[in-house]
Amino acid sequence: MVPLAAKRKKGLVIVESPAKAKKIGGYLGDDYIVRASVGHVRDLPAKAADIPAKFKKEPWSNLGVNVDEQFAPLYVVSPEKKKVVKELKDLLKNVEELIIATDEDREGESIGWHITELLDAKVPIKRMVFSEITKKAIQEALENPREIDMDLVQAQETRRVLDRLYGYTLSPLLWKKIRPKLSAGRVQSVAVRVLVERELERLVFKSGTYWDLKAELDTESKARFSAQLVTVKGKKVATGKDFDEHTGKIKEGTDVVLLSEEQARALQEKLTSTDWSVTSIEHRNQNRKPAPPFTTSTLQQEANRKLNMSARQAMQTAQRLYENGQITYMRTDSVTLSQEALDAAHARIKADYGDNYLVSRQYTGKTKNAQEAHEAIRPAGTEMKSASELGLSGGEARLYDMIWKRTMASQMAEARLRFDTVTIKADETEFRATGRHVEFPGFFKVYVEGSDDPEAQNEEEDSNLPELKENDKLGCADLEAIGHETKPPARYTEATLVRKLEAEGIGRPSTYASIISTIQDRGYVNKSGSQLVPTFTAMAVTRLLEDYFPNLVDLQFTAQMEQSLDDISMGQAERLPYLEKFYSGKEGINEQVKSHEEEIDPRKACTLKLEGLDADVRVGRYGPYLERQENGERVTAGLPPDIAPADVDNATAEKLIEEKKKGPQALGMHPEEGLPIYVKRGPFGPYVQLGEQTDDGEKPKRASIPLNYDPDSLELETAMQLLTLPRRIGLHPVDGKVVNAGLGRFGPYVLHAKKYGNFDKKTHTYTTDDGSKTVDVLTVDMDTALEMLAKSKSRGKAEPLKVLGEHPEDGQPVEIYEGKYGPYVKHGKINATVPKEMEINDVSLDAAIPWLEAKAAKKGVKKAAKAKKNTAKKSTKKKSAKKAPTKSVAAKKTSRKKSESTKE
């Protein structure tokens, strides 16, 4: 709140982030007001509802770009940004100048320009830039303002318009040819393509088998070490690298010995009783350099590898650290450390490890398309305080600790390693043993970057060999023949995908996490553990795009776009010819989409003929299914929803089609009911059913199969028990009321006096606090049920802080409650926060009603959107009702009902 008698201030400074505004505000003092724009303030309309009425009829309105008039963008202030803009406008009335201090990159420059356009300032406008948030840097920046760089703004607008044209012309083609609501975009389509190509490599991959020997050897002084077979009769023994992944055989022209199991065992037999001796020893020295300080991309990768955090979790955790002033800004592509950071790290290294561990280093970024508006991610401030010194805990402590270590390590000495390679002769074979010795740990003391290969040995670990010299005799304590299979190329994880995208210059620090969400939300990718598995839909979409728009899904497309944008930002090129070439004319995307629209057969676009698979895979409305011709007849069978494309082979296909033909197989007969029990799969997962569906509308008895049971190997006994749920566990020792276990809409539960206890959502089991037992809905006993119930949050009503009175419309009480985010007023199902500066005792009924109304209006919009999905099937009826004269009332009523049912 601005006090009414506010003195006129010198300037209004606008930055992007509120946390940054706070910090800079502290440096600039009372003469300046510092506020955040909270990101972009204007954008092209995202959806039809955001298009202003007067443009709705324009043929280009959906694009939000007037493609007939110089690609003029239609900018709108999104509803959630209106408040910010209004506040900035009000503040501007009491200052002498407007100072734009947004980030010094393409997007930041554009945000600044949009602000000046919207605020329509009557006072002078200055643009200031800084790359480090220190008092000195800020004041210097303030004294050396510049103008807004319109070339840079143009480059941003070109980027924005191109992305819109790409996305909003290709997506509709996918709706028509493959499935509604699909999407295509410059970034996501390439990301999906990368995953699909890897999946196809796995699909055609042929595994190969090879054998080798591993020896456990003793020196004369009985020190033991192990060695691997490397040559037989002077010829190299085959390893995984020597195989051709398309054939599973040794690559042509490779001169190696491929050992079969028999040969390996014969060799093992022969060598056990032969003489072993050292033929040569080699030493090799190598130094290791620390990894550069974190950028967004490397932070996400390491958090994924070492802390098992998703990109999204890492960013949310980093955001909290940033808001608490504990780390610098977390969305950056720069590896540069400021002088403040260097000083802090150097001092701490000296104090903790000594001078010989300190080396000052400045890294230079080599990331494609880096904008470098911020510094690297590092502990904020001048002291390099550790996580425990800051009193952090949980995920924040772990992430901070990693940032701290990486920053420290980046300023520490190289590690010096010595590798020893010993060659050993046994009969006509050679074995090799390698050792690693850390001669000087340097930065290893603090931090070593993680590996994508979970089996790889840690770099910093010693694996020393015993003292050996040439011609030493060795004893063979054990000789093992080991069989190996070559593995297909690994699927991408969040970490490796982010690294790939960054390396190709695709996507920006602020978007890596959301790219991963988007491709999952659109049904292009499923996550299986840490693997990102593309779906059949992804394959169909990728193939269509590759066939008809190869240059748009080329990995180089973004790099080329960036080149053009650079030219525009430097004033060496114009936006218009670039956009015209992309969109208009014979080769432009508009014409291309139109002409391909006629030639693409949707049935073909949805049909995948996979190498080595006899049946076709088709992507249908209810998911992927198999299709095959048999005696001129079409047979189909649904595929499990989350099956990986590379895991579908002829055997799996055959099994699914056979099962479909036979119809649901009875698990067995229920001995008392005399009816068969089936295992079936519905939209809510696998379930068991007793008897058949009859015509009289009577539904057969059904029960979901909890996640801890495998539907394919479910026993009849278990099925019968599931069908008898809910089950009485016994009587509660305190009040004597019944405790039950059952299956509900949200999974298995235990129930006592209207209070529910829950099983783990992912496993449908529960492990007791002392870890002594794990139970499920069929096995849970009274003691465990009581423990579960004790944990469940009380559904009992909280006491209101204050009762304001009855709502004039319906007489329902209006009350104030204390919530997690401060006090709120409650009326029925509507809750509205009490403004921060209000005292609870000052809140009156009259004051509270407008808050509730505002909240109700907001909620209604959200709920209606949500409810739409659930009632899509019935929508035809609703539409005719809409034409009735009482339209608005009818609409209100239905939306009310829906919101109740969704809440239930």
Place this chain on the structure above:
DNA sequence: CAGTGAGCGAGCTTCCGCTTGACTT
């Protein structure tokens, strides 16, 4: 709350980047 693989309708879906709300279990 429990399968299926086909089509009029009205109007909508969809992009990439920059940021923090909201959530009251």
